[in-house]
Structure formats: C-alpha cells, structure tokens
Amino acid sequence: MKNIFVVLLLVNQIGFGCIGLAQSGENDANASISVTNYETLKAKINPLDIHSVLLQNEVIGHSVEGKEIVAMKFSNGHFGSDPSKIKVLIFAQQHGNEQSGKEASLLLAEWLLKPENNYLLDRIDLALIPQMNPDGSEINRRRNANNADLNRNHLILSEPETQALHRFFDSFLFEVTLDVHEYSPYGEEWKEYGYRKNTDVAVGSCTNINVSKSIRKRSNKGFLPFVMDQLNKTHFKSFLYCPGGPPENKYIRHSTFDINDGRQSFGILNTFSFIQEGMNGTDMFAENMTFRAEGQKNGMIAMLKYVYESKDAIKKTVQKERNRLISEEAGKPVSIQAKHVANRKKLLLPLFSYATQSDTIVIVNDYRPVVKTITDVSKPLGYLIPKNQPELLSWAERHALSTRTLVLNKTIDIGEYFVNTIDSIDFEGDTVIDPVVVFSSLHKAVNTDDYVFIPTNQLKGNMIVIALEPKSMLGLVTYSTFKDLLKTGEAYPVLRVERK
Numbered sequence: 266m267k268n269i270f271v272v273l274l275l276v277n278q279i280g281f282g283c284i285g286l287a288q289s290g291e292n293d294a295n296a297s298i299s300v301t302n303y304e305t306l307k308a309k310i311n312p313l314d315i316h317s318v319l320l321q322n323e324v325i326g327h328s329v330e331g332k333e334i335v336a337m338k339f340s341n342g343h344f345g346s347d348p349s350k351i352k353v354l355i356f357a358q359q360h361g362n363e364q365s366g367k368e369a370s371l372l373l374a375e376w377l378l379k380p381e382n383n384y385l386l387d388r389i390d391l392a393l394i395p396q397m398n399p400d401g402s403e404i405n406r407r408r409n410a411n412n413a414d415l416n417r418n419h420l421i422l423s424e425p426e427t428q429a430l431h432r433f434f435d436s437f438l439f440e441v442t443l444d445v446h447e448y449s450p451y452g453e454e455w456k457e458y459g460y461r462k463n464t465d466v467a468v469g470s471c472t473n474i475n476v477s478k479s480i481r482k483r484s485n486k487g488f489l490p491f492v493m494d495q496l497n498k499t500h501f502k503s504f505l506y507c508p509g510g511p512p513e514n515k516y517i518r519h520s521t522f523d524i525n526d527g528r529q530s531f532g533i534l535n536t537f538s539f540i541q542e543g544m545n546g547t548d549m550f551a552e553n554m555t556f557r558a559e560g561q562k563n564g565m566i567a568m569l570k571y572v573y574e575s576k577d578a579i580k581k582t583v584q585k586e587r588n589r590l591i592s593e594e595a596g597k598p599v600s601i602q603a604k605h606v607a608n609r610k611k612l613l614l615p616l617f618s619y620a621t622q623s624d625t626i627v628i629v630n631d632y633r634p635v636v637k638t639i640t641d642v643s644k645p646l647g648y649l650i651p652k653n654q655p656e657l658l659s660w661a662e663r664h665a666l667s668t669r670t671l672v673l674n675k676t677i678d679i680g681e682y683f684v685n686t687i688d689s690i691d692f693e694g695d696t697v698i699d700p701v702v703v704f705s706s707l708h709k710a711v712n713t714d715d716y717v718f719i720p721t722n723q724l725k726g727n728m729i730v731i732a733l734e735p736k737s738m739l740g741l742v743t744y745s746t747f748k749d750l751l752k753t754g755e756a757y758p759v760l761r762v763e764r765k
C-alpha cells in the first residue's frame with residue numbers, strides 16, 4: 266500500500282501522473298497502473314524526449330501493422346560515441362500479453378531522469394525499447410500480427426520487429442542486453458502437482474556453450490547473485506530463471522540453449538546478455554500491475570547498477586571475446602547438438618503450496634543445470650551459399666553478414682554433405698530432425714561465381730556455423746522455410762570451405 270502511494274507521488278511530481286495511471290476501484294488498495302496502449306505510450310515517451318537533454322527517442326522500425334518501435338536512448342553525451350562508456354540495451358514486450366515490461370520501462374525512464382539517479386549515465390549509454398510487439402500488445406496476444414512468436418525468430422529474422430531490433434543492435438554493438446518477459450505459473454499441470462512458482466522476478470543468463478566461458482562465468486557468479494540480492498532487498502522474491510517441471514513430471518533446467526531468442530541471439534555474439542521474467546497476473550493482463558511493473562523496474566535498476574560498478578571488467582571481457590570471434594582461426598569446435606545433464610547438485614526450488622497457501626521449498630531431484638555437447642563440428646573458413654537459394658541469401662542479408670566471392674587457391678578445400686537419412690533427436694522434450702550426413706571433399710570443380718562466400722571470421726561466426734550446419738539442432742534446416750535444404754539421398758546445397 267505504501268509503495269503504491271510512493272509510485273503515484275513520484276510520477277505526479279514530474280508532471281504526467283494522469284497519463285495511464287488509473288485507480289481501478291473505490292478502494293485505494295486497488296490503486297494500480299493501468300495497461301498503457303500504443304497511443305498512450307507514444308504520448309508518454311515523446312514529452313520525455315522533448316523535456317530532457319538526456320534522452321533522444323529513435324524509431325528503429327515498424328511492426329507488421331505499421332506501428333512504430335521506439336528506442337529511448339539515454340546518454341549524458343552523444344549516444345554511443347564515447348568509447349569509455351558501456352552500451353546497454355533493454356528491450357521489453359516481445360510477447361504482447363506480457364505487459365509489465367512495458368510499464369516497467371516507463372517507470373524506469375522516469376526514475377532514470379531524476380537528478381539523483383542519472384549518475385548512472387556517467388558510465389552507461391542506455392537504449393530502452395519499452396515495446397517490441399505493439400500489434401500483439403494492443404490485443405494482449407503473445408504473437409505478432411503475422412502470428413509469429415518473436416522470441417523464436419531471432420535466428421531466421423523473418424519478422425519486421427526482430428529485424429529492427431537486430432539492425433539497431435548491429436549499429437551500436439551493445440555490450441550488455443536484457444530481454445524482459447513475464448511467465449505464467451498458473452497452469453493446470455502445476456495445480457495438479459499442488460504447487461506453483463511464486464518468484465516475482467526471475468533472472469537468467471546465457472546457457473549456450475558456444476558463448477564465451479568467461480562471459481558465462483561472470484554472469485552466473487557475479488551478475489545473477491547481485492540482481493537477485495537487490496530484488497530481495499526491495500522485497501521482490503527473486504530466483505533463477507528455471508523452466509521445466511513440475512518437478513516430478515519433467516526435469517528442471519536453466520532455460521533453452523537455443524539461439525533463436527532475444528537473450529542468446531545476442532549472447533552468441535559474446536554479449537553480456539540476460540533475460541528477466543516477471544510473474545504474470547492470473548488474467549494475463551492488468552491484474553496487480555503496479556506490483557508487477559515495480560518488480561520488473563527494480564530488476565532493470567539492479568542490472569544497471571551492476572553494470573555501472575563493473576563497467577571496465579565487462580567491457581574488457583566483451584571486447585576480448587568479440588575480438589576472438591573476429592580473428593579466430595578455423596578449426597575451433599562449435600557445438601551444434603547438446604543436451605541438459607545433471608551434476609551432483611539438487612535444486613532447492615521456491616514454490617507456493619496450494620494446500621497451505623504459503624511459500625515453501627521443494628527439493629528437485631531431476632535437476633539438469635549443465636549443458637553438455639553431443640556433436641561438435643570444427644569451424645570452417647566459411648560456407649558457400651548457391652546464388653540460386655534466394656531465401657538463404659536474404660537471410661544472410663537480414664543478419665548483415667560479411668560476404669564476398671571466394672578466390673580459390675591451393676590451400677583451400679571445398680566439401681559437401683550428402684544426406685543419407687533423416688533421423689530425429691530429443692531437444693528439450695521436443696523432437697527435431699537429426700540427419701545422417703556424410704562429408705567429403707568435392708572432386709568436381711566449383712565455379713565460385715555461382716556462390717556467395719560467408720567467412721566465419723566475423724562477429725557472427727559461431728551463429729553462422731550453428732545456422733548453416735545441416736546437423737545443427739538449432740540450425741536453419743529445423744525451420745519450415747528452410748526444410749527443403751535437406752533431402753534424403755541428395756547433397757546439402759551449402760558447401761563447407763576448409764583449409765587443406
């Protein structure tokens with residue numbers, strides 16, 4: 266109750282308290298932030314830009330239905346141009362029915378513009394995208410207007426919303442990113458189990474094992490404990506992001522290792538990249554919004570404080586690990602099939618008991634926190650994409666990959682995969698294809714003019730390998746758009762270029 270008044274008071278102090286803030290009933294205890302629609306969002310963030318020298322809004326793209334996707338760029342200098350600063354990107358509401366990230370972004374913007382808080386901008390340039398999926402948001406729907414799940418779209422980049430985000434990322438190469446979501450703990454399966462998750466704000470880091478080890482270590486040992494501690498101190502229950510369960514039915518893990526989401530698609534570029542998930546209301550909309558938005562805002566603030574304190578170390582690690590990607594010699598292993606495995610640890614999972622109506626701790630026996638590789642390939646010099654594959658060429662363009670024509674010489678070997686059969690493999694409880702392929706050097710001459718060469722010694726090198734290897738469980742061949750690339754009894758059209 267007290268917190269609610271504080272929020273209202275602070276917002277009113279800076280002069281736009283009436284916009285989007287509504288008291289939902291007679292009773293003050295129900296005072297809440299209502300859900301901000303698209304037009305109101307614009308009406309809120311445009312005046313902030315006009316009135317503050319610290320903020321510049323940029324339209325980074327448009328949704329399927331033509332709505333603006335806006336990045337709020339906070340800087341006390343010229344955004345992105347001071348090499349001593351660290352660049353942070355927060356983006357919210359890829360899923361239109363997860364409204365609290367957007368509301369939290371508005372609260373964060375107001376908070377950050379207060380004189381006592383904008384010291385953070387001495388070291389940080391922050392870009393904040395309150396709403397990635399305006400079309401979905403307007404009808405409180407998860408997917409965008411093309412019925413695509415944006416948070417499974419970061420590898421194929423078929424949607425204008427994800428394309429805009431990656432174009433924007435590429436233009437600044439943010440060192441830190443945070444993808445803001447909500448989770449719903451109220452499923453029937455959990456009800457039957459007798460418990461549900463009750464974490465106000467869960468946080469997670471990158472789990473794909475191709476992401477630099479030092480980035481993953483600092484994330485797990487430094488960032489996550491710090492943010493959880495800060496949240497708990499502000500009386501929001503925080504825990505590690507751990508999908509799966511209920512514990513006796515399905516194993517618990519620390520999220521997917523797929524690179525098609527907002528967190529790992531940037532993580533795979535050796536970005537210090539995270540996800541934050543607030544707990545949704547039972548109605549998936551406005552219920553309890555003040556509390557939900559405050560929790561998400563506090564998570565974002567904790568992230569900024571950690572980055573502020575650790576700026577130099579993070580920058581140094583990211584720089585070093587990105588340089589490694591750019592200059593890496595071919596031959597390094599890249600994991601293209603992996604699985605979650607247990608270690609000796611049991612997970613003490615905080616849950617809410619339906620029976621006692623209180624929080625409790627459940628010991629999870631089938632806990633698989635470790636990602637272990639099943640299949641590696643050695644990183645080639647690059648791949649040759651046939652010019653008669655327009656879908657593949659346009660994919661490479663959407664990712665702004667460096668490409669060129671390959672000049673053949675005696676040190677280069679070109680090989681192709683032949684698809685013998687197509688089996689299947691378990692991927693986090695789902696079944697995905699697992700082709701049986703045989704690789705061999707091409708003995709016939711290759712006219713390199715018929716191909717576009719994509720070298721792997723670029724920032725997106727690991728992503729390129731994961732996308733283009735035919736046996737990759739995260740690869741393009743697992744998407745319907747590209748499924749024709751794999752045909753039993755035929756050669757895979759993308760060629761591998763290696764050093765002899």
Ligand SMILES: [Zn+2]
Nearest residue numbers: 360363446447
């Ligand atoms: Zn989500």
